[in-house]
Amino acid sequence: MKLCLIGYGNVGYGFVRVLLRHGLWLRERFGFAPKIVAVHDIRRGTVLAPEGLDLEALAAAWVENRDLSELGKSGAGLDAFAVIQECGADAVLELTPTDLRTGEPAAGHIRLALTAKKHVVTTNKGPVALFGKELLSLAKENGVQFRFEGTVMAGTPLFSLVDFALAAPVRRVRGILNGTTNFILTQMETGKSYAEALAEAQRLGYAETDPTADVEGFDALAKIVILANMVLGGDLHPSDVPCQGITKLPSSEVQRAPKEGFRWKLVVEARRTQDEVEAKVGPERLPLSDPLAQVGGVLNALSLELDPLGAVTIVGPGAGPEVTGHAVLSDLLAIHRGLR
Amino acid sequence: MKLCLIGYGNVGYGFVRVLLRHGLWLRERFGFAPKIVAVHDIRRGTVLAPEGLDLEALAAAWVENRDLSELGKSGAGLDAFAVIQECGADAVLELTPTDLRTGEPAAGHIRLALTAKKHVVTTNKGPVALFGKELLSLAKENGVQFRFEGTVMAGTPLFSLVDFALAAPVRRVRGILNGTTNFILTQMETGKSYAEALAEAQRLGYAETDPTADVEGFDALAKIVILANMVLGGDLHPSDVPCQGITKLPSSEVQRAPKEGFRWKLVVEARRTQDEVEAKVGPERLPLSDPLAQVGGVLNALSLELDPLGAVTIVGPGAGPEVTGHAVLSDLLAIHRGLR
Numbered sequence: 001m002k003l004c005l006i007g008y009g010n011v012g013y014g015f016v017r018v019l020l021r022h023g024l025w026l027r028e029r030f031g032f033a034p035k036i037v038a039v040h041d042i043r044r045g046t047v048l049a050p051e052g053l054d055l056e057a058l059a060a061a062w063v064e065n066r067d068l069s070e071l072g073k074s075g076a077g078l079d080a081f082a083v084i085q086e087c088g089a090d091a092v093l094e095l096t097p098t099d100l101r102t103g104e105p106a107a108g109h110i111r112l113a114l115t116a117k118k119h120v121v122t123t124n125k126g127p128v129a130l131f132g133k134e135l136l137s138l139a140k141e142n143g144v145q146f147r148f149e150g151t152v153m154a155g156t157p158l159f160s161l162v163d164f165a166l167a168a169p170v171r172r173v174r175g176i177l178n179g180t181t182n183f184i185l186t187q188m189e190t191g192k193s194y195a196e197a198l199a200e201a202q203r204l205g206y207a208e209t210d211p212t213a214d215v216e217g218f219d220a221l222a223k224i225v226i227l228a229n230m231v232l233g234g235d236l237h238p239s240d241v242p243c244q245g246i247t248k249l250p251s252s253e254v255q256r257a258p259k260e261g262f263r264w265k266l267v268v269e270a271r272r273t274q275d276e277v278e279a280k281v282g283p284e285r286l287p288l289s290d291p292l293a294q295v296g297g298v299l300n301a302l303s304l305e306l307d308p309l310g311a312v313t314i315v316g317p318g319a320g321p322e323v324t325g326h327a328v329l330s331d332l333l334a335i336h337r338g339l340r
Numbered sequence: 341m342k343l344c345l346i347g348y349g350n351v352g353y354g355f356v357r358v359l360l361r362h363g364l365w366l367r368e369r370f371g372f373a374p375k376i377v378a379v380h381d382i383r384r385g386t387v388l389a390p391e392g393l394d395l396e397a398l399a400a401a402w403v404e405n406r407d408l409s410e411l412g413k414s415g416a417g418l419d420a421f422a423v424i425q426e427c428g429a430d431a432v433l434e435l436t437p438t439d440l441r442t443g444e445p446a447a448g449h450i451r452l453a454l455t456a457k458k459h460v461v462t463t464n465k466g467p468v469a470l471f472g473k474e475l476l477s478l479a480k481e482n483g484v485q486f487r488f489e490g491t492v493m494a495g496t497p498l499f500s501l502v503d504f505a506l507a508a509p510v511r512r513v514r515g516i517l518n519g520t521t522n523f524i525l526t527q528m529e530t531g532k533s534y535a536e537a538l539a540e541a542q543r544l545g546y547a548e549t550d551p552t553a554d555v556e557g558f559d560a561l562a563k564i565v566i567l568a569n570m571v572l573g574g575d576l577h578p579s580d581v582p583c584q585g586i587t588k589l590p591s592s593e594v595q596r597a598p599k600e601g602f603r604w605k606l607v608v609e610a611r612r613t614q615d616e617v618e619a620k621v622g623p624e625r626l627p628l629s630d631p632l633a634q635v636g637g638v639l640n641a642l643s644l645e646l647d648p649l650g651a652v653t654i655v656g657p658g659a660g661p662e663v664t665g666h667a668v669l670s671d672l673l674a675i676h677r678g679l680r
Contacts, residue, residue: 018507018648021647021648022509025508155649157505157506157652160501160504160505161497161500161501161505163504164500164505164674165497165500165501165504165505165670166497167362167366167669167670167673168361168365168666169365289636291634291655294634307362308354308358308495308662308665309495309657309666310656310663312496312654312656313654313655313656314653314654314655315631315654315655316650317650320648322648323648323649325648326507326649329507330506333507334504338678339504
């Protein structure tokens with residue numbers, strides 16, 4: 001399988017590292033030996049390599065912050081669209097930064113790649129939250145796959161679980177899908193103020209300099225819209241979903257709850273009712289007996305509810321370059337194996 | 341897909357009920373419309389129905405405890421082996437009671453079916469714990485599938501998760517796989533003696549009249565051997581694995597632990613070392629911060645450890661006729677869809 005990476009930031013680098021470590025196992029076990037034939041990054045430049053790039057060299061170029069054109073045939077002057085069209089890849093990895101408002105430029109890259117009959121794997125929440133069903137249809141029309149395991153819970157398998165392991169429809173999902181706010185709330189329980197907990201999260205790299213997308217619930221919102229539409233068959237736009245973050249939650253309330261047998265969590269939920277799908281994002285005061293109340297720090301968790309299983313809960317890491325890189329790799333492996 | 345059921349007890353009935361409820365969805369979504377063309381049960385008799393049995397009638401016969409031969413062409417006089425050979429099914433469901441010592445008669449049924457190039461789905465731990473790798477090889481030689489999702493954690497997807505959602509090898513598994521003992525320990529924490537907690541479990545149908553297989557750890561042992569061999573690639577026999585149950589655990593110790601920040605659990609573990617696979621079963625005093633310490637009542641949980649994800653934990657029901665029936669259905673659906 002020939003791959004084209006659009007975007008070579010943390011996730012792209014994480015993907016290359018995971019492929020370096022598990023490439024031999026994947027080849028022996030599944031006959032899966034992907035080659036990276038093109039990489040385009042708006043800051044790091046562009047390289048075309050029809051024979052496949054050396055992965056060690058590609059990883060070193062990231063660490064040393066070298067221009068990618070040094071690794072093979074330079075693609076200087078080509079934009080992402082031209083690279084997708086000319087790279088000769090079977091699959092395009094859309095790994096550019098997320099824009100939750102427009103989904104661009106990722107959505108455009110994905111549309112072009114699918115129309116050109118290339119499989120697409122993305123970790124970018126924007127296009128899936130805004131145009132997920134349209135992109136799935138476009139993939140189907142063109143006889144290729146569109147997969148997005150890394151958009152929710154990073155590398156913790158979720159869509160693959162739903163796609164390949166269940167024999168009944170999911171009725172409701174409920175979980176904690178933003179590690180940053182979960183870390184902040186866990187810190188606040190120990191007596192820190194919101195500002196102190198946020199500063200600690202920023203110091204550890206869990207929160208960005210501008211933490212708005214996490215603390216106002218927008219990241220969790222994008223994820224629950226993806227689940228509502230792609231797992232429950234809804235047709236929601238993010239603006240349809242009530243969304244509240246954690247910034248208005250008094251520290252005193254977060255600190256008092258555990259003494260009363262409760263814990264505050266930023267909870268997402270989506271459910272299918274008689275004829276529609278509803279979703280919401282907001283802080284909830286959960287009894288300690290709720291499995292979600294036990295999910296601490298940056299961990300994520302999601303309960304899937306379906307007949308006859310009741311609730312099945314999966315708990316795992318929700319962020320991290322290599323973890324998200326694993327999601328990309330598992331999507332590519334599914335495509336290679338013809339799982340669909 | 342034409343199915344033959346060998347064994348029509350609780351799990352067989354649970355399977356039929358789940359198929360009744362979700363059959364329409366499965367047909368619309370996956371074009372999957374299995375027909376049951378033969379059922380053999382040592383107590384309930386035998387029926388052959390090349391055109392497929394009416395599922396409502398089959399369920400009613402179970403409830404009313406009627407002889408199966410009333411539902412179609414009688415197979416009186418045919419044993420399980422003859423039924424497997426003559427039923428014309430594409431897939432055999434081996435759902436007879438478990439014998440953890442010999443794996444029979446299930447192992448014989450499975451060998452015959454695979455040799456006759458029929459797919460096999462089983463929920464029977466005995467043959468998988470004792471002969472799992474041999475049976476997988478036999479399936480491969482004959483170009484058919486051998487699947488066993490229901491043997492561990494009932495319908496909570498586990499083998500499908502490993503088979504279809506991971507892109508790196510699992511290094512260690514660790515979990516709580518026996519709901520009966522977990523229920524008893526949870527009850528003991530509230531002040532009950534072992535005998536009182538066991539009686540309560542028996543009253544609720546969680547423990548059998550002879551609870552030996554659960555409380556001495558033999559059920560958990562069979563499950564960890566299945567995981568060690570089928571997920572981690574080991575070659576263990578149950579007699580290779582240190583196994584201790586909960587009968588020697590003093591109630592006072594179980595009751596005191598939570599006050600000290602711990603909880604006693606019957607933990608199973610298997611891990612791959614440099615060149616071998618090791619496993620064990622026994623009670624452990626877990627800190628409350630361990631995710632497994634939070635798994636109460638009859639729930640089961642398993643953490644899968646792999647690079648780069650660290651631990652991914654799945655929590656769900658570990659027993660129940662319909663839940664186990666869902667496992668059978670999900671295995672059949674995987675076969676129908678050509679997932680392998």
